[in-house]
Amino acid sequence: MSTQLSQNYKSLLQSHFKSLDDSTLAPLISDNLLCPSPVVLPKALISEFQQTIEAFFALRSESLYIRKYETELSSLGLADPGNKSLFMSYDFHLTGDSKPKLVEINTNAAFLTLGHYLYQAHNLKTGLEFEIEDLKDCFANELKLQGKDIAKPHVLIVDENPREQKLFLEFLIVQELLQSFGWDCSIDDVANYERHKVDIVYNRYTDFYLQESIAKKMRNDFLNRTTCFTPNPFEYFLLADKQRMIDWTQDGFWDNLSFPDDQRARIQNVLPKTISFKPELKEEIWSQRKNLFFKPKNSFGSKQSYKGASVSKKVFEEVANESFLAQELLPAPETLMETPDGSQNFKFDLRCYAYCGQLQLVIARVYQGQVTNLKTKWGGFAPIKWI
Numbered sequence: 001m002s003t004q005l006s007q008n009y010k011s012l013l014q015s016h017f018k019s020l021d022d023s024t025l026a027p028l029i030s031d032n033l034l035c036p037s038p039v040v041l042p043k044a045l046i047s048e049f050q051q052t053i054e055a056f057f058a059l060r061s062e063s064l065y066i067r068k069y070e071t072e073l074s075s076l077g078l079a080d081p082g083n084k085s086l087f088m089s090y091d092f093h094l095t096g097d098s099k100p101k102l103v104e105i106n107t108n109a110a111f112l113t114l115g116h117y118l119y120q121a122h123n124l125k126t127g128l129e130f131e132i133e134d135l136k137d138c139f140a141n142e143l144k145l146q147g148k149d150i151a152k153p154h155v156l157i158v159d160e161n162p163r164e165q166k167l168f169l170e171f172l173i174v175q176e177l178l179q180s181f182g183w184d185c186s187i188d189d190v191a192n193y194e195r196h197k198v199d200i201v202y203n204r205y206t207d208f209y210l211q212e213s214i215a216k217k218m219r220n221d222f223l224n225r226t227t228c229f230t231p232n233p234f235e236y237f238l239l240a241d242k243q244r245m246i247d248w249t250q251d252g253f254w255d256n257l258s259f260p261d262d263q264r265a266r267i268q269n270v271l272p273k274t275i276s277f278k279p280e281l282k283e284e285i286w287s288q289r290k291n292l293f294f295k296p297k298n299s300f301g302s303k304q305s306y307k308g309a310s311v312s313k314k315v316f317e318e319v320a321n322e323s324f325l326a327q328e329l330l331p332a333p334e335t336l337m338e339t340p341d342g343s344q345n346f347k348f349d350l351r352c353y354a355y356c357g358q359l360q361l362v363i364a365r366v367y368q369g370q371v372t373n374l375k376t377k378w379g380g381f382a383p384i385k386w387i
Helices: 003-016 044-060 063-068 070-075 112-121 132-145 168-180 190-195 213-223 233-240 243-248 261-270 279-287 313-319
Strands: 039-041 088-094 100-106 154-159 184-189 200-203 228-230 274-276 292-296 324-328 334-339 342-355 358-367 380-382 384-386
Touching: 003 112, 044 088, 044 100, 044 233, 044 261, 044 342, 044 358, 063 070, 070 233, 088 233, 100 233, 100 243, 100 261, 112 132, 112 168, 112 358, 112 380, 132 168, 132 200, 132 228, 154 168, 154 190, 168 184, 184 190, 190 213, 213 228, 233 243, 243 274, 243 324, 292 313, 358 384
Parallel strands: 039 384, 154 184, 154 200, 200 228
Antiparallel strands: 088 100, 088 342, 274 324, 292 324, 334 342, 342 358, 358 380
């Protein structure tokens, strides 16, 4: 890691968050977390990202779109909770001519707050109007959308073993930020959820449908709207469940939707062809594997994700089932960066954070190898230098 950047970043965080002393920060800003150089991109991309995200959010809000999934939503016991989801991200690669292609949508993406300060550490502008203090209005709006008028809500940040998460630092930042508004904010393990009486849960738990037994009370409170959950299972189903990537590229999917042609085209232009790994397609998929990427439908990060060109026959046989999908290979863009070890090529993807269709921040994840991993020397999260 760049020692100077690391130190500047720590000092910047400490100037904003008094609870972050050296002993707290030292183990939380790990090697390979922060890329020492920004990624340089054309500023016109900001508008493209914004319009694409607006189109996806408009689709999610389309009544005929939701009605299309009535049976599946009912089988999952899901109904619209009213609120949407904070800390969503739309992850993109860029084609050779700098056109965005969607890799996936996430409902509990990390690094929004940390990324905001990373721009400052690099003395760069985000190119967007979002400020970190705007999160107060975002949280308040989530409550308002559920019909809750609470001046000083109690927020619970929940995850499985939160203190062991790679980006636990972000939990601490959000906690202190919310407390600075005069709100109460706690951080705890999902197993301890019942100990708390809260108004809104910032949900970082990756059992996206809250189906595990440990999450039973959380699921009941979500379904009964006793507590506002953000992000939540309903939003995950509509946008982030990877089955939607399959649906959106199926023939006839759009035929019965009352959806503007320009927004439909914008969505279709960024979608890679994605198919379910059905047994009858096994031989065809194997023959086309060099142009495909395989990943589980219900996972997160890069767990069990494989580039088809490098997958072995043994691994292929293991993933050849309908819990996996095969996606058109979208090669990650590359950039040449100067490092203390000399010039090196790095891959990167772009994480676009958004709330209710509004783009808030763009961060690059810089790496070498097959997938983003935070294990690449001189890689990690990087701001964008817009030109």
